[in-house]
Amino acid sequence: VVTAAALKFYGRPALYLALLCWLALAARGASATAILDRLFIEEGETVNLQVIAEGVRQVPQPNLDGIPNLAGGRYLGPMQKSEIINGAQNFQIIHRYLLQPARQGDFVIPALSITTEAGTLRTAPVRCRVLPAEPKTNSLSLKIITERTNYFVGETVPYEIQLYANADLQQVAPPKMSLDGFVAGREAPAGNGSTYRDGQTFSVVTYRQTATPTKPGQLPLGPASQQFAVRIRRQGRGGFFDDFFGGSETRTGEVDAPARVLTIAETPAQGRPVGYAGAIGRFEIRAEISRTNLAVGDPITVRFTVTGQGSFDSLTPPGIASTAGLQTYPGTNSFAPADALGLIGTKTFEQAVVVESPDVREIAFQPFHAFDPESRRYLSVALPPIPLNVAGPVSGPGVAGGGPTNLAAVPVRVVMVEDLRPLKVAPGRTGRLVAALSAEPWFPFLAVAPLLAYALAGSVKRWTARRQERARPDRRELQRRSVANQVQDLARLETAGDASRFFAALNGALQAQAALVLGKPAASITGELAAEELAARGLAAESVERLKRVFAAADAARFASLALPEELAFWRKEATELIEAMRHLEVGR
């Protein structure tokens, strides 16, 4: 009954909970992304924010209240986009905003929550850097931006070239960049955007590229120049005919950006580990081999997978420790970037190794070191050796060409170049650092004290009631006491010689005792009735006869209550013995 009732009551909420869980699982197929159209803007400019929800049909406008450092914003409306990729339809809803940060520094859009039919989606935080405002006196201007001015030799420097145009820009050539002292790196596709500043709208073309400094010192990044073509209106009346027959002309020009001087330093000598090979960044490294059970002469492939963020161009693998009986061959490498500039990604190194001795028990690795430019510290990790089981003679040819072998069934050893998690950007939950009351041993008792008191009070109440119930004489007990009193009265009345009252008491005592046995009211008991029913209950026949006689005597005494003291003593003795005999017939004694 309890289970059915519980199911009836809790079944529906449980169903809703299950539905919510299902929606949450379904929402895993949906996603939300926030994108700012530029990583660097100037103070007083606007930046475009797009909140893109994929895999859902209905997305309410996200709430941007509470974004720090936000001076103003405008909602530009929603946009829908549908595309089919590899036969699968991808549907996007994009909410667009124009935002203006309040001051210089980092402008961070925190994670936004969007409630959809597939559950709550969250975007990752995005940020842009707000730089000091530079006056834009010309209709076109070009500038070079880097995130900071201090870098290390060998560290990949991402930079942006931004072209501001307050004109009808028709065409632009890729910017030309002077990179004396740098090695040019990757380029990301150019981005087109717009911004509103000083009461005017500017088109902004952004080029993102990387360069790597090769020597220390004050190195100029740039200057840069860029050719462009703009359409300008001819001098004239500017009427319909001018517009129709070509009232404007295209003019070309070139705009220059001054060089940005960067301070390039060598990585610090202090703390530099022996064997440091120039890796700069934060990485995780994993080593795996193609197989561990092999025969002498068998080739195996050792693969190092380095994942993280940093300068992948200068990255070298940790290297295999020189071991007698282990022949290593030159390897290959490949890089899979996770961002357009190749600052984040995975670089894989593969190296062929041949075991030439059955005494080789493991492949050991040299320590891997990297310099973290953010914390300005060297991070090191020692990859644990991978044990080998080398048995038997040469089973086949040696390594041929050093190509990778099948890595499907490889035991994977994962070791990371670890570091602390980053700092908190906000103080977070506050509290008093004192021992919580709830941690004191007495707190649980105090907390549930009212419950215990309630239970105790109930128990005491029940116990008292039971005790009182026990203490209270019941009707039968009262009757017994009445019989006993009357028997005592008999002795007293006998001594007093009060025959009338003696026989009345005698009759009453017998009636009461018979009533106790028969369970009937005492007043309803007569001599005949008592004799008949007590005989049925097992009273001896001789006692029944004596009972009849005693009742008869008591009956007769009501009309002639004179009797000798010996007679009174006789009847008292008879009554006492009969009462005792009847007591044995009482149920429950």
Next chain:
Amino acid sequence: MSGLLKRGIGALALVAWLVATGSGAAQADAFAEARLKYERGQFADAAREFEAMAAGPVVSAGVLYNLGNARFKNGEPGRAMAAWLAAERLAPGDMDLQSNLEFARRRLGTHRPAPWFSALNKLRISDWAGLAVGAAWLWAALLFASRQDARWRERLRAHVVVVGGAAAVLLAAYGTALWRRWHQPDAVIISAGGVPARFGPVEESPVAVPLAEGAEVRVRDEFPGWYRVEDPNRRGGWVPADRLARLP
């Protein structure tokens, strides 16, 4: 008089709000400044500034967490552990904090708590207490109501059983969290390079066991200037009081 009183209260509230807002803004600036120093690699300065922020009676988990990071980077792993463990009292479910504690314990080679405790670690002990006591009270209220009338008894029977079961589970969780709290370390060795734990509270006493810097211990006894401590493996001895940091 009543109007004057109201105006006075209003003015006081305004002043209090302005003071609170001002101090909050100053705190935020100091926090940002300390963070900046950390990012620039000035770990000692950052640690000093976070320490100043953590000196008040009311502290934030973020400040203690950042203080731990700055101390760790500054080569003070023991003091870093003390700050992180204090932060854990305020925000036990913080994943970054747990990650750093795990990282530091692994790096220092000190004891790592059993993983099944991590489930209990999602909530503070006061949270468990609130949940358990709330459920127990709800159960008692239902029980009391069900005893008032035969119809109510029938109607509430299922709720009494379900809520009673939930209360029992939550009380068990609270009890386990309490048990853990009473047995978990309440001090950290902060002495650089560790400290020898001795058989007696004097420097001449032989060494019982060396305790590493950052080792989490439980104080079992006190003597002027000394603590008798035990690590989770029940090894320990007497260490000078200035070589360890007591946790709140």
